[in-house]
Amino acid sequence: MQDPFILFWAGLILASIVWYGVLVFYVGIKAGRDIKTMIKSLKDDPSQDR
Amino acid sequence: MTLTLFDWIIIVVYLAGCLIAGLAMRRYVRGVEDFAVAGREMNVNLGIASLAATEMGLVTIMYTAQLGFEKGLAGASIGVLMAAAFWIVGRTGFIIGPLRNAGVMTIPELFEKRFHRRVRWLAGLFVVLGGLLNMGIFLRLGGEFLVWATGIPPSWLEWVMTVLLGLVLLYTALGGMLSVLVTDYLQFLVMGVGIVITSILVLINVGGLDLITSLQNAWAGHAGMKLNSHPFNPFDGSSLGWGYLLWMLVLQVAAATTWQTVISRVLAAKDVDTAKQMYRRTSFYFVGRFLLPGLWGAAAFVYFANQGGLPEGTTTLTAMPQYLGTILPIGLLGLVIAAMLAAEMSTDSGYLLTWATVIYNDLITPCLRQPLSPRGRLLLTRLLVLGIGVFLLFYGLWYELPGNAWDYLAVTGNIYLASVFTLLVAGLYWPRANARGAYCALIMGAIGPITFLLIGKTYSIPPEVAGAAAFGLAALGMIFGSLSKPSTVNAT
Numbered sequence: 001m002q003d004p005f006i007l008f009w010a011g012l013i014l015a016s017i018v019w020y021g022v023l024v025f026y027v028g029i030k031a032g033r034d035i036k037t038m039i040k041s042l043k044d045d046p047s048q049d050r
Numbered sequence: 051m052t053l054t055l056f057d058w059i060i061i062v063v064y065l066a067g068c069l070i071a072g073l074a075m076r077r078y079v080r081g082v083e084d085f086a087v088a089g090r091e092m093n094v095n096l097g098i099a100s101l102a103a104t105e106m107g108l109v110t111i112m113y114t115a116q117l118g119f120e121k122g123l124a125g126a127s128i129g130v131l132m133a134a135a136f137w138i139v140g141r142t143g144f145i146i147g148p149l150r151n152a153g154v155m156t157i158p159e160l161f162e163k164r165f166h167r168r169v170r171w172l173a174g175l176f177v178v179l180g181g182l183l184n185m186g187i188f189l190r191l192g193g194e195f196l197v198w199a200t201g202i203p204p205s206w207l208e209w210v211m212t213v214l215l216g217l218v219l220l221y222t223a224l225g226g227m228l229s230v231l232v233t234d235y236l237q238f239l240v241m242g243v244g245i246v247i248t249s250i251l252v253l254i255n256v257g258g259l260d261l262i263t264s265l266q267n268a269w270a271g272h273a274g275m276k277l278n279s280h281p282f283n284p285f286d287g288s289s290l291g292w293g294y295l296l297w298m299l300v301l302q303v304a305a306a307t308t309w310q311t312v313i314s315r316v317l318a319a320k321d322v323d324t325a326k327q328m329y330r331r332t333s334f335y336f337v338g339r340f341l342l343p344g345l346w347g348a349a350a351f352v353y354f355a356n357q358g359g360l361p362e363g364t365t366t367l368t369a370m371p372q373y374l375g376t377i378l379p380i381g382l383l384g385l386v387i388a389a390m391l392a393a394e395m396s397t398d399s400g401y402l403l404t405w406a407t408v409i410y411n412d413l414i415t416p417c418l419r420q421p422l423s424p425r426g427r428l429l430l431t432r433l434l435v436l437g438i439g440v441f442l443l444f445y446g447l448w449y450e451l452p453g454n455a456w457d458y459l460a461v462t463g464n465i466y467l468a469s470v471f472t473l474l475v476a477g478l479y480w481p482r483a484n485a486r487g488a489y490c491a492l493i494m495g496a497i498g499p500i501t502f503l504l505i506g507k508t509y510s511i512p513p514e515v516a517g518a519a520a521f522g523l524a525a526l527g528m529i530f531g532s533l534s535k536p537s538t539v540n541a542t
Contacts, residue, residue, distance in 0.1 A: 005282035006262055009123040012130075013345055016338035017249050023102075023335065024242035030095035031235050037093060038231070042078040 053200055057384025064388040065217065068236055068395065072221025072229040082410070082427045083155070085226030092231060092318040097328035099238040100231050100400070101315045102335045106241060107397030108192035108390050111343040113459065115370035118347025122265050122281025124289045125347075128298050129340025133333045135302035140329025143322060145307035148478050150322045157313055157470060158412040164477040166485040167416050172492050173470055174412025177310055180465035181405045182441065187458065188401070189215065189446035191367070192394040198364075198371035199378075200387060211446075214391065215398065215439055222399040223435040227318060230399045237392035244389020247382065248374065249342045255377045256349040264352040275355040281348070297514040300521055301460060304471040309463070311404045346370050398442075406434035461516060468520035469495025469527075476528045487532030495524030 053061075079085050092100070117125030139146060154160045158177060162170035192214075193207040202210070221229045256264075268277035280286035284295060306312065306329070319325040350373035354360050364372055378386055410431045415421075422430060469492045476483035476491070501516065 003282060005124070009126070009282060009341070010258065010262075012126075012337055012341055013123075013249075013253075016334075016341050017246055019334055020242050020249075020338055020342070021246050023098075024239055024246070027095050027098050028239050028242075031099040031238075034093040034096035035232060035235060038096065038228075039078065042084070042228075 053383060053387070054380050056381050057387065060384035061388050061391065064236075064240055064391065068233045068392075069217055069221060071236060072225055072233045072399075075221075075225040075228040075232050078228050079224075079226055079428070081424050082431060084228060085428060085431055090318055090320065092315070092324070093320060094324045094327045094331070096231055096235060097315050097319055097324065098332050098335075100234040100396075101312065101328060101332050103234040103238040103241060103392070103396035104230075104311055104315075104400035105336070105397070106339050106393055107188060108195055108394035109188045109397065109459075110339060111346075111390065111393060112191045112195055112367060112370070114340045114343040115347030115350070116367045117340070118344030119351045119366045119369055120347075121279040121284075121289055122269070122277060122348050122351075123341070123344060124280060124282055124284040124286075126337070126341035126344040127284035127290060127295060128302070129337045129344075131295065131299045132302045132305075132336040132340070135299070135306045136329050136336060137333035139303070139306045140326045140331075140333060143326050145474050145478060146313070146316045146325050146329070147322045149307075149313065149474070150316050150319060150325050155317060156408050156411045157308065157310060157474065158408065161473060161477065161488065162416070165473075165483075165488045169473075169485050169488045169492070170412055171416050172489065173466075173473060174408055176466040176469060176492060176496060177408050178405055178413065180462055180467070181310060181401070181408070182438065182445075183462040183465065184459055185401045185405070185442065186445045186462075188394070188398060189442055192390075194368055195371045195390060196387070198368045199375045199390070200383070201375060212443060214394065215443060218395050218398045218402065219436060219439040222402050223432045226431070227314070227403055230396075230403055231318075233399060234396045237396035240385075240392040241389045241396070244386045244392070245338070245342055248378070248386055248389075249345060251377060251382070252346050252349045252374075256352055261345075261349060261352055264355065265348060268351065268355050273352075273355040274358045275351065275360070277351065293518075294512075294514045297517045301464065301467065301517060304467045304521070305463065308467055308471045308474060310408060311400050314400070314404050314407070343370070346374065349373065402435050402438050402442075405438055406431055409434050409438075464517050464520050465496050465500060468517070469493075469524045472521070472524040472528050476532070480532075482532055483528060484532045484535055486535045487528040487530075490527030490531030491524045492527075494527035495520050497523060 083090070114126070114129070117128070138144070149157070149160060152160050152163065154163075156174070156177075158170045158174040161173050189211045193211040196202065196210060197204050197207050221233060225232075253261075264273060265277065265281035267273045268275060269281050278288060280289045284290045285292060290298075315328065316325040319328060347370045350369040353373050353376075354364075354369055360369060374386070375383075410427070414430065472491045472495060473488050476487065497520070
């Protein structure tokens, strides 16, 4: 474990797992709201052809 | 490994959910701009989910796991470079800022404004050629995963992938980018959960410290299989090496600013700040994009090394799904398969839409004497999505991959990355650039990768040499071509 590359990769693996978990919840909630906003905006747009 | 009823229920519910959500968006498509760039209404978090889902395909998981199997954790260095490239571009707005402000639907459209209509057409041709060849192996590699992870008969591969592609085609052709964004969101969630659970299971199965020790032993030649590449140090001569890493850094910066499926999210963003935020916040995702499947591949190597070697018929590409099939418990397999289907579908839909938009916008539209009616434009783009789907079925399922999947993808993508990147940089930041330089850059930039594809196997041209040569030739073409014509116009 004295190899700095091993520590580097071990740290990145743990950070990636945590980051993916956090993103699923955080972006999951926020992006759900983004979809609602996008649909509302599209509904409200009076133009029939763009 | 056999799928249980519970696994099947998870998969069917997931597929039905995607289809319903995708088809529901059809009603909001009123024109090509809604279809191609979602009416430019996309906010930052939806952009993150869509970008992450599109750029993390089943094909990605397969080739990054292959890198992990062959090169250990050092193979994930490409992901670190990719993350750095996205963060730098997101911080500075390099290329993506002026590109979003230009209000175009595709990159080649910008070239008509800056250079000439024929430059747009030629660039569009290169973009489509490189993009379709690149996408050509997605179905095959995705199918290989499913066959090896679930144990379904190999003869089913073509049928399973045809049905899957049919579902993707249905909602993509009808709902365009709006359907892609919404289904990408669902796929991002399912895929994220699947990747986290699989990575934890792999770590529990192989043991973190045991993985490191086993890889070190395999590198030293004291295991059932010899690892020919240093498993942790990417700069070691046996691993990727400095030359390859430098090429990857340039390639990743080019991909972050030029790869049309990524740029289509920039163009769909509400404004430049949204696009830049999307890049910065997604950047670290790309570390995991290479590292977590790379971990699965490295664990597969240790597993098969302990077994005395790869079984007959198993390759470095198919070792990871076969290994996962042995460790995933019943019930979780359905979730992981749904996650992998999500990865495949989100990538396929994003790519289908992107290349269809470029063909419509940059190859067909400039040749029309009279513009099509709005309905005609929409119909044509939808037909192009279907046409690309048919191409994928034939090319993707019958093409035999000649070697390492990542090198194939990097080289085919490079057919246009080097030249189009050069055009973008020169067009946006070098006032002296002109159409003659653009033609020279396009043609010279494609020579390297196409040569590699045609004779690379015979003459053993290293991919980094072909790649670096492409960027160098494109830049030289732009500089000498532009300077060979007297400056007459003030550039924009």
